[in-house]
């Protein structure tokens with residue numbers, strides 16, 4: 001891909017086998033992150049400043065507070081990424097920022113920082129779709145290439161994607177209500193677990209019986225998902241204990257069993273329909289132990305399964321830099337605006 005440098009407009013080749021150092025910033029939600037990645041797969045530095053402590057007391061992310069904290073954190077995070085890599089900004093081939101989807105006030109901070117660096121050092125600027133960013137976490141330290149089926153599970157999204165190539169991604173199905181991560185966080189909250197509850201719920205589930213309670217799988221056609229009925233069923237279950245001690249581990253394990261089997265069942269269907277022999281998982285919930293386990297069980301059917309390392313599942317900028325190297329459908333002019341939802 002030929003991209004134009006932002007100040008003088010000179011041509012720079014990005015991706016397609018070029019030798020590139022790409023610096024990316026990610027600030028779509030409550031992590032301020034900056035990374036430098038070589039040739040899309042080799043992480044030279046990766047810095048993530050999490051705001052979980054700030055938002056914990058509210059039980060969720062407060063967008064205005066998150067945006068302000070990004071403003072305070074962004075410069076030190078960028079400096080640290082350069083220090084860790086022992087690289088000067090002049091050596092960078094392109095500066096990248098997440099354009100969306102995400103919280104608009106938060107995205108603005110990272111995107112404008114990347115644009116500014118591109119202007120100062122006269123390099124191309126590239127705006128990234130965060131969802132393709134999550135998929136690209138699978139490219140770090142591997143040789144995996146499309147076509148594959150991607151199960152994208154995060155706090156804001158749940159999708160089954162047919163990744164035909166790095167410029168052609170078809171959404172086969174998605175949630176009609178809550179995202180998986182959202183369902184995890186809400187269920188964790190109603191059992192009194194701290195925010196964000198996904199990882200805690202996962203941990204407690206390991207000590208519980210997944211068959212203790214039969215919970216309902218969302219009834220939706222094709223590759224779509226629904227998790228709001230499941231969430232209500234857990235609420236009813238919790239209320240039925242009426243103040244008695246909750247069998248928290250068993251509830252977590254039963255919820256996790258229901259979610260993971262629903263997700264992986266549809267991945268199997270998508271693999272069958274496309275005839276693909278590769279599947280990847282992506283997004284914060286890809287850190288979930290049971291979803292990973294069930295996905296890797298597909299290897300017994302001759303499927304190559306790939307999951308990013310834990311630190312590349314939740315929001316980070318290494319995946320964003322990798323995305324800029326591989327995906328050709330990014331936004332790359334100075335007028336690129338942030339967006340909260342993917343345009344259909």
Ligand code: KG4
Nearest residue numbers: 154155156181198199202284285288314315
């Ligand atoms: O991708 P991500 O960092 O942010 C978004 O783009 O949404 O995902 C965050 C979500 C949260 O809902 C969090 O609870 C969930 O990922 N999560 C998990 C686990 N680790 C993080 N959910 C289930 N099991 C986990 N181990």
Ligand code: ZN
Nearest residue numbers: 130154284315
């Ligand atoms: Zn994310």
